[in-house]
Amino acid sequence: MSDEGLNINFEEEIDHFKPSLEVEEIGEAIVKSDLTDMSDIMMEILKRIKE
Amino acid sequence: MDQRNRIRLVSNSLYNAGLERAQRRDLTGAVQCLKKCLNLNKYHIDARNLLGLIYYEMGEVSEALVQWVISMNFQERDNRADYYLEQVQRKQDRLDQVSQNIKKYNQALFQAQNGSDDLAVLQLTRVVEANPRFVKAHLLLALLYISHEDYTKAGKSLYKVLKIDKNNPKASWYMSIVKTRTGKAEIERRKIKNAFSHRQMQDDDVIIPPSYKENTGWQSVLNIGAGLLLGAAVIFFLVMPASIKRLNNEHTQELLQYNEQINQKNEEIATLNDTIETYKSDTEEAEAQLDMLLNSNDSVLNQYAILVKMLQAYRSDNLTEAVSLYAGFDPSLFTDETVLSIANGIKQDIETNGYQTLEDLAYTMWSAGRMSEALNYYQTCLSIRPANPKVLFNMGMIYRSQGQTDQAIEMFTQIVTQYADSEQAEKAREQLAQLVPDNQQAAVPGQSILNQGQPAEEGQDSSAGTAETGAQTESEPAASAETESQPEEPESQPEEQETQE
Numbered sequence: 195m196s197d198e199g200l201n202i203n204f205e206e207e208i209d210h211f212k213p214s215l216e217v218e219e220i221g222e223a224i225v226k227s228d229l230t231d232m233s234d235i236m237m238e239i240l241k242r243i244k245e
Numbered sequence: 246m247d248q249r250n251r252i253r254l255v256s257n258s259l260y261n262a263g264l265e266r267a268q269r270r271d272l273t274g275a276v277q278c279l280k281k282c283l284n285l286n287k288y289h290i291d292a293r294n295l296l297g298l299i300y301y302e303m304g305e306v307s308e309a310l311v312q313w314v315i316s317m318n319f320q321e322r323d324n325r326a327d328y329y330l331e332q333v334q335r336k337q338d339r340l341d342q343v344s345q346n347i348k349k350y351n352q353a354l355f356q357a358q359n360g361s362d363d364l365a366v367l368q369l370t371r372v373v374e375a376n377p378r379f380v381k382a383h384l385l386l387a388l389l390y391i392s393h394e395d396y397t398k399a400g401k402s403l404y405k406v407l408k409i410d411k412n413n414p415k416a417s418w419y420m421s422i423v424k425t426r427t428g429k430a431e432i433e434r435r436k437i438k439n440a441f442s443h444r445q446m447q448d449d450d451v452i453i454p455p456s457y458k459e460n461t462g463w464q465s466v467l468n469i470g471a472g473l474l475l476g477a478a479v480i481f482f483l484v485m486p487a488s489i490k491r492l493n494n495e496h497t498q499e500l501l502q503y504n505e506q507i508n509q510k511n512e513e514i515a516t517l518n519d520t521i522e523t524y525k526s527d528t529e530e531a532e533a534q535l536d537m538l539l540n541s542n543d544s545v546l547n548q549y550a551i552l553v554k555m556l557q558a559y560r561s562d563n564l565t566e567a568v569s570l571y572a573g574f575d576p577s578l579f580t581d582e583t584v585l586s587i588a589n590g591i592k593q594d595i596e597t598n599g600y601q602t603l604e605d606l607a608y609t610m611w612s613a614g615r616m617s618e619a620l621n622y623y624q625t626c627l628s629i630r631p632a633n634p635k636v637l638f639n640m641g642m643i644y645r646s647q648g649q650t651d652q653a654i655e656m657f658t659q660i661v662t663q664y665a666d667s668e669q670a671e672k673a674r675e676q677l678a679q680l681v682p683d684n685q686q687a688a689v690p691g692q693s694i695l696n697q698g699q700p701a702e703e704g705q706d707s708s709a710g711t712a713e714t715g716a717q718t719e720s721e722p723a724a725s726a727e728t729e730s731q732p733e734e735p736e737s738q739p740e741e742q743e744t745q746e
Contacts, residue, residue, distance in 0.1 A: 202422060204392045208358055211385055213351040215307035217344040223311050231287035232252050 256286035264295060272299050272380075272410040290316050294326045301329070303410060304379030306343045310334055346375045350382050362389050373402070380406050380413065387419050396423045548578045548588075555591055567591070568599040569606055572625040596629045603629070604636065616643050634664035638673060645676065654680055 263278030297312030313326035353368035369386040390399035406416040424430035558567035576588030607622030641656030660673035
């Protein structure tokens with residue numbers, strides 16, 4: 195491991211930490227969750243192609 | 246339709262990969278696989294439930310609840326997510342506790358991002374105590390410890406994270422930094438190097454322990470010295486006490502034997518000493534007996550000699566010599582009856598016929614100035630005839646002439662008191678008057694002049710001077726005695742004396 199990898203920029207590193215999802219925000223998170231999967235995308239593509 | 250099947254196959258494959266990684270506790274990798282799986286097929290219930298379970302394992306309870314709720318929306322029946330929600334969401338106390346813990350973490354993150362590191366550390370410490378599986382809290386706490394250069398505590402937190410999520414990239418990175426700072430990285434590097442540096446051993450190879458070091462010259466000397474010291478210590482502390490104890494026991498036994506022998510010898514010496522004392526006393530007794538037999542007048546041999554001499558004197562009709570021998574004659578010492586009868590016969594004859602001769606002999610001796618012999622003969626006369634004032638008077642006179650005033654006074658007093666009617670009584674009073682001039686009691690019959698007390702002693706002392714004068718003229722006793730009183734001549738007939746008695 196290089197010396198650069200052994201040093202931590204604390205300010206930068208701590209910015210990478212994100213707040214944890216709180217219990218009160220579960221409902222909103224569920225609503226906002228993107229549940230699109232590959233099948234949905236394919237169906238959308240096929241739909242546009244037909245149009 | 247073929248495309249859909251292919252998508253399902255791929256999503257299943259990703260689910261399997263995620264499951265496999267989850268089973269190996271590579272939770273981060275499993276999350277990635279499961280997310281890809283769900284991106285391909287959002288209806289993959291198992292993948293979503295597993296993703297929620299992994300979130301829950303990593304302390305992300307809210308994320309887990311999101312996945313389980315969505316899973317339940319897609320499939321309400323026969324869904325494992327229902328059980329998970331039952332365990333977490335529908336128990337209000339537990340959910341409140343989880344909610345509070347997440348809020349504390351967010352608060353600690355806010356404090357850390359705004360420079361309040363110490364408060365953040367305190368808050369995160371409480372968070373991980375309440376939920377030890379909160380990976381994000383552990384990572385943030387480890388980062389704060391590393392920033393404070395407290396690598397030990399950081400390492401502990403990272404160790405817990407890696408136990409939950411083996412390949413957590415952030416934890417691995419932080420751990421490598423901690424190991425580098427604490428020097429453990431170098432140790433692990435050496436171990437790995439040694440592990441991969443092994444080769445197949447040959448027959449000539451010698452296994453040398455890591456602790457083995459080539460000794461230099463002075464090290465050898467030191468080792469030898471240390472060995473000698475160790476050996477000496479072993480001898481001193483282990484061998485010597487046993488030897489000393491053994492020798493002490495032997496010496497004690499020897500001493501006991503010697504003491505016993507000494508005691509026996511002492512007893513023998515004591516016995517021999519007693520025997521010697523006994524022999525000495527026996528010897529002395531025998532010597533005394535022998536001396537008595539040989540030299541004493543009272544000895545039997547002497548008595549035999551006297552008897553023989555007396556018989557010889559009788560044969561030669563020398564009664565005087567026989568009488569002179571009578572003074573030391575004691576027939577009672579003879580044990581032989583024949584000799585005893587002869588001795589008693591001689592004794593009886595002398596007492597009957599030889600008394601006057603004895604008295605004449607005493608007078609002769611007195612006249613010749615041989616006072617002691619005269620006294621001896623007079624004493625013999627008294628033993629034959631005790632009531633004899635004439636003999637007593639003569640003895641008194643002899644005593645007086647010799648200066649033996651006390652004996653003279655005793656003789657005269659005996660005459661005055663016991664034979665007051667005898668013709669020697671008056672003479673005895675005169676003698677007493679001269680010897681004790683101040684004593685008027687001398688004339689009193691029945692009282693001894695010696696019992697008169699101090700005045701008599703003074704008179705006695707005064708007469709002592711006279712006695713001394715007499716003693717000074719002892720060379721001429723007869724003349725001196727005659728100047729004071731003429732000796733009483735013995736009576737020609739002893740029978741008259743007996744009549745007087």
